[in-house]
Amino acid sequence: MAKNSxxxxxxxxxxxxxxxxxxxxxxxxVQTSPITTQVIAAAEKIIGIEFNEAQRDSMLSSVNxxxxxxxxxxxxxxxxxxxxxxxxxxxxxGFVPQDKSNGFxxxxxxxxxxxxxxxxxAFYTIHQLAELLRTRQITxxxxxxxxxxxxxxxxxKLLFVVNLTEDDALKEAEQADAEIKAGKYRGVLxxxxxxxxxxxxxxxxKTTFGAAPYKEQKLGIDxxxxxxxxxxxxxxxxxxxxxxxxxxxxWFGGMTRNPWDITRGSSGSSxxxxxxxxxxxxxxxxxxxxxxxxxxxxxxCGDTGLRPSFGRVSKFGAMALSWxxxxxxxxxxxxxxxxxxxxxxxxxxxxxxxxxxAPFNYDGNVASLKGWKIGYIKSAFQSRYxxxxxDSLTLVKLKELGAELVxxxxxxxPLGAISTMLDVEAGAAFQELVLNHKDDMLAQQRKYSWPxxxxxxxFVPAVEYVQASRARTLLVQQWYEKLKGLDIYVAxxxxxxxxxxxxxxxxxxxxxxxxxxxxxxxxxxxxxQLFGEGKTLAAxxxxxxxxxxxxxxxxxxx
Numbered sequence: 001m002a003k004n005s006x007x008x009x010x011x012x013x014x015x016x017x018x019x020x021x022x023x024x025x026x027x028x029x030v031q032t033s034p035i036t037t038q039v040i041a042a043a044e045k046i047i048g049i050e051f052n053e054a055q056r057d058s059m060l061s062s063v064n065x066x067x068x069x070x071x072x073x074x075x076x077x078x079x080x081x082x083x084x085x086x087x088x089x090x091x092x093x094g095f096v097p098q099d100k101s102n103g104f105x106x107x108x109x110x111x112x113x114x115x116x117x118x119x120x121x122a123f124y125t126i127h128q129l130a131e132l133l134r135t136r137q138i139t140x141x142x143x144x145x146x147x148x149x150x151x152x153x154x155x156x157k158l159l160f161v162v163n164l165t166e167d168d169a170l171k172e173a174e175q176a177d178a179e180i181k182a183g184k185y186r187g188v189l190x191x192x193x194x195x196x197x198x199x200x201x202x203x204x205x206k207t208t209f210g211a212a213p214y215k216e217q218k219l220g221i222d223x224x225x226x227x228x229x230x231x232x233x234x235x236x237x238x239x240x241x242x243x244x245x246x247x248x249x250x251w252f253g254g255m256t257r258n259p260w261d262i263t264r265g266s267s268g269s270s271x272x273x274x275x276x277x278x279x280x281x282x283x284x285x286x287x288x289x290x291x292x293x294x295x296x297x298x299x300x301c302g303d304t305g306l307r308p309s310f311g312r313v314s315k316f317g318a319m320a321l322s323w324x325x326x327x328x329x330x331x332x333x334x335x336x337x338x339x340x341x342x343x344x345x346x347x348x349x350x351x352x353x354x355x356x357x358a359p360f361n362y363d364g365n366v367a368s369l370k371g372w373k374i375g376y377i378k379s380a381f382q383s384r385y386x387x388x389x390x391d392s393l394t395l396v397k398l399k400e401l402g403a404e405l406v407x408x409x410x411x412x413x414p415l416g417a418i419s420t421m422l423d424v425e426a427g428a429a430f431q432e433l434v435l436n437h438k439d440d441m442l443a444q445q446r447k448y449s450w451p452x453x454x455x456x457x458x459f460v461p462a463v464e465y466v467q468a469s470r471a472r473t474l475l476v477q478q479w480y481e482k483l484k485g486l487d488i489y490v491a492x493x494x495x496x497x498x499x500x501x502x503x504x505x506x507x508x509x510x511x512x513x514x515x516x517x518x519x520x521x522x523x524x525x526x527x528x529q530l531f532g533e534g535k536t537l538a539a540x541x542x543x544x545x546x547x548x549x550x551x552x553x554x555x556x557x558x
Contacts, residue, residue, distance in 0.1 A: 088324030090505030122280030140191030190233030223317025240272025302521030310505030314349035370402030375489030390514030427457025
């Protein structure tokens with residue numbers, strides 16, 4: 001995300017240059033020193049623009065005044081929860097939503113029986129567990145205890161739990177059992193245990209963001225997603241790990257591990273959700289993605305995940321990393337489980353002005369792709385990459401299922417440059433760490449880890465951020481025009497498409513499509529039109545039903 005840059009400051013003190021662009025005035029000796037034309041000349045190298053001496057002199061009053069403005073705003077000590085006054089809207093000109101009305105039909109499920117060996121419950125889907133609960137073959141208390149025991153058993157090796165919410169969970173499970181017994185069944189999530197990535201606030205527990213500076217943080221509110229799942233009857237049993245401040249799989253407690261190979265991390269940043277679901281320690285968990293944080297750990301751990309369209313799911317009560325790119329979504333055992341959870345959490349929220357009203361229509365009984373036009377990013381599939389064979393077989397399978405495959409290419413746009421928006425927004429969201437030198441407390445201190453990204457972001461001119469935003473508008477429009485006429489499209493999990501669609505806001509279902517030579521899971525992404533989760537989930541489910549990759553699970557021989 002960050003770019004290399006070599007700066008030559010000549011004989012000017014670095015602190016003076018920083019006082020212009022960074023405006024921090026952290027060094028006492030600089031606090032009373034005005035910015036000079038020499039400082040501006042040095043700073044020109046950072047922004048890539050050259051002025052003459054007369055122009056520099058004319059700027060001095062404005063530049064010095066603005067540094068004071070920066071200080072005034074910093075004194076407000078705004079918490080992470082305060083959003084900018086500008087919201088990203090991913091809707092292109094002329095947009096027509098794919099779904100015309102709301103509808104939700106689960107697939108028909110046969111009789112589900114309690115297994116003789118209860119350990120097999122660990123890898124049941126939400127739909128299967130719901131049938132056991134609805135028919136009262138098992139209680140929510142029993143199921144909740146079952147998953148809590150597994151979390152406790154495997155956490156010492158996998159490191160996927162920040163906090164267990166055991167006492168509250170058991171009370172809620174008792175209530176769920178009483179309601180189900182009384183015939184007050186709320187639906188398929190009633191009595192189902194789950195976990196959330198620990199960037200989602202819960203009123204009665206800490207919300208640590210996976211980072212040492214926030215280890216003791218209590219926000220005292222329930223995130224909208226948590227509240228909606230509670231209203232659906234789901235039972236929150238654990239706050240799960242994330243790579244600190246939503247990067248990677250390393251948090252203040254160590255590295256979350258991949259259940260398929262515990263010598264490896266689970267990837268991130270939805271590290272705990274992906275690991276816990278893969279290990280059969282939870283039937284589902286809520287993760288988040290800004291630039292790959294559901295796709296990557298779901299791939300590493302062999303899960304199925306949904307990254308919804310931007311604006312589909314409220315972010316109220318969630319840690320902000322990038323206000324214009326953050327998205328919350330489920331990590332589950334199969335595609336229909338993603339649909340079940342998404343149906344419960346999606347929708348507008350007065351507490352999150354970035355949410356956008358759009359229909360969601362899902363039918364789990366669609367069994368054929370005949371008549372579907374499915375795009376594929378031709379150049380990506382033709383390139384040399386690790387999962388090429390499995391991805392090629394996926395295309396073959398889609399043809400067998402009746403789909404017409406249509407080649408498509410991504411717009412010729414500078415995706416990396418536009419992604420600077422993420423760095424800048426993250427630098428603003430966590431500027432307090434830089435100003436107070438608390439960025440030194442973060443566990444990851446590599447060249448391209450958050451501390452250095454946050455610091456470098458302070459040097460990006462506001463004008464260039466706005467220009468990147470304008471380029472993003474062009475990107476959204478161009479991609480919408482290219483996808484017209486397609487039901488969905490598919491793409492390798494790790495390609496330019498990942499960056500593209502996190503910028504445009506298109507939805508993504510990531511699901512297993514084979515294994516690599518080391519025996520670890522591999523994945524592909526089914527991509528939708530904006531707000532096209534209904535068709536994307538339906539197509540991904542049809543493919544998943546025709547394969548069995550999601551039914552494989554790690555042996556947990558440790």
